[in-house]
Amino acid sequence: MPEETDVRRALLQAAARLLGEEGPSALSTRRLAREAGTSTMAVYTHFGGMPALVREVVADGFARLFERVAAVETTDDVLDDLTRVAGAYRAHALENPHVYAVMFGSASLGGYRLHDDELGVGLAAFGQLVDVTRRAMVAGALREDDPAAVAGQLWSALHGYVMLELSGFNAVVDDPERQLLWPMLGHLVRGLSVEGHSSDR
Amino acid sequence: MPEETDVRRALLQAAARLLGEEGPSALSTRRLAREAGTSTMAVYTHFGGMPALVREVVADGFARLFERVAAVETTDDVLDDLTRVAGAYRAHALENPHVYAVMFGSASLGGYRLHDDELGVGLAAFGQLVDVTRRAMVAGALREDDPAAVAGQLWSALHGYVMLELSGFNAVVDDPERQLLWPMLGHLVRGLSVEGHSSDR
DNA sequence: TCGTCGCTCATAACACTGTTATAGGAGACG
DNA sequence: CGTCTCCTATAACAGTGTTATGAGCGACGA
Numbered sequence: 001m002p003e004e005t006d007v008r009r010a011l012l013q014a015a016a017r018l019l020g021e022e023g024p025s026a027l028s029t030r031r032l033a034r035e036a037g038t039s040t041m042a043v044y045t046h047f048g049g050m051p052a053l054v055r056e057v058v059a060d061g062f063a064r065l066f067e068r069v070a071a072v073e074t075t076d077d078v079l080d081d082l083t084r085v086a087g088a089y090r091a092h093a094l095e096n097p098h099v100y101a102v103m104f105g106s107a108s109l110g111g112y113r114l115h116d117d118e119l120g121v122g123l124a125a126f127g128q129l130v131d132v133t134r135r136a137m138v139a140g141a142l143r144e145d146d147p148a149a150v151a152g153q154l155w156s157a158l159h160g161y162v163m164l165e166l167s168g169f170n171a172v173v174d175d176p177e178r179q180l181l182w183p184m185l186g187h188l189v190r191g192l193s194v195e196g197h198s199s200d201r
Numbered sequence: 202m203p204e205e206t207d208v209r210r211a212l213l214q215a216a217a218r219l220l221g222e223e224g225p226s227a228l229s230t231r232r233l234a235r236e237a238g239t240s241t242m243a244v245y246t247h248f249g250g251m252p253a254l255v256r257e258v259v260a261d262g263f264a265r266l267f268e269r270v271a272a273v274e275t276t277d278d279v280l281d282d283l284t285r286v287a288g289a290y291r292a293h294a295l296e297n298p299h300v301y302a303v304m305f306g307s308a309s310l311g312g313y314r315l316h317d318d319e320l321g322v323g324l325a326a327f328g329q330l331v332d333v334t335r336r337a338m339v340a341g342a343l344r345e346d347d348p349a350a351v352a353g354q355l356w357s358a359l360h361g362y363v364m365l366e367l368s369g370f371n372a373v374v375d376d377p378e379r380q381l382l383w384p385m386l387g388h389l390v391r392g393l394s395v396e397g398h399s400s401d402r
Numbered sequence: 403t404c405g406t407c408g409c410t411c412a413t414a415a416c417a418c419t420g421t422t423a424t425a426g427g428a429g430a431c432g
Numbered sequence: 433c434g435t436c437t438c439c440t441a442t443a444a445c446a447g448t449g450t451t452a453t454g455a456g457c458g459a460c461g462a
Binding site for chain 4: 028030040041049050
């Protein structure tokens with residue numbers, strides 16, 4: 001855990017702001033140093049290089065997504081909880097499209113690669129979805145099954161829709177949210193509900 | 202439609218090879234010119250710049266994905282056709298991870314943005330999935346509904362799983378293919394099948 | 403109090419990137 | 433043969449990440 005100096009925070013804050021406002025191409029050492037009121041060397045003394053700084057921004061992005069989803073209040077209607085969790089997840093991704101894109105593999109373009117640290121933070125955020133899924137199972141809204149597997153299926157579908165929406169491919173229908181996102185999750189939940197009985201394939 | 206000179210093809214071929222073997226960071230004008238046996242100017246006379254060249258590579262990536270999926274032979278078991286289509290789609294993505302990543306928004310990192318051309322090619326590939334979906338509906342395997350919407354739901358889920366697999370996040374379970382991909386598609390198909398009767402939400 | 407050590411930052415340089423201007427060469431056509 | 437056009441090689445410019453070098457400055461002990 002790195003200590004929190006002023007320059008460190010200024011750099012991270014500037015990086016997050018630039019990435020959010022102007023996209024990844026605006027993330028350069030000179031630009032970052034200028035915005036933070038220092039020189040390019042600060043990036044190397046505090047982070048060791050540009051990739052490490054981006055990794056911290058990515059980790060922070062996961063943490064923010066974590067908080068955003070955790071802020072969703074839970075009720076006794078677990079299925080409604082699940083849709084509101086999905087809504088919060090999608091809203092956060094659409095509000096921070098560049099950060100979200102960098103989180104999931106896009107960063108591998110700049111030569112950066114997803115490290116174990118961010119993978120861990122991402123898995124922590126995933127744990128929330130596992131909890132919601134498990135609660136839905138004990139409440140009887142979803143069939144008993146491996147909560148991690150079921151949560152992973154929901155996550156895959158949600159993440160896929162969000163990625164297509166960010167790429168502009170949701171234009172395949174007129175009203176993507178009403179024709180793609182919610183029906184997809186609804187059908188998936190129905191397939192995962194107690195009405196069926198077979199688990200595999 | 203640009204004419205096909207030798208240098209053009211050599212550049213495109215080198216670009217596709219470098220992107221596939223060493224990733225996007227290997228795509229530079231000097232490197233490209235050296236591999237194609239010419240100078241950097243060829244990139245500008247034939248394409249107008251690096252982004253336009255990448256756009257053509259992306260369009261070619263969609264075309265290859267199109268062919269790969271189109272090569273799946275159709276039987277009278279439409280649901281089995283659908284799983285084989287999904288398998289071919291996933292296999293192609295895993296065999297060309299960098300190209301696939303650049304196709305869907307990752308290219309926005311380098312400053313490139315998805316153009317209408319590639320969006321069109323991508324939508325053409327999507328049309329195949331719409332056809333399979335429509336056939337499944339007339340065969341009675343899927344409930345009658347808007348084929349584009351249903352295909353979009355299947356595509357979202359499949360694309361999301363593939364993206365998570367490429368990012369390494371499928372490690373949330375032990376056997377992702379057997380615990381995530383196929384159960385997810387199976388549950389989604391079940392939710393889309395005739396057994397249910399409500400269409401919205 | 404004086405040195406010295408360690409950490410941080412500014413400057414400059416190196417090799418690299420995309421891009422552009424310029425000049426040279428090869429082929430087509432009158 | 434002249435000219436015109438298209439393509440390309442060279443060189444330059446501004447930008448990138450990174451590294452080496454020194455200068456400053458606070459903390460520590462003699």
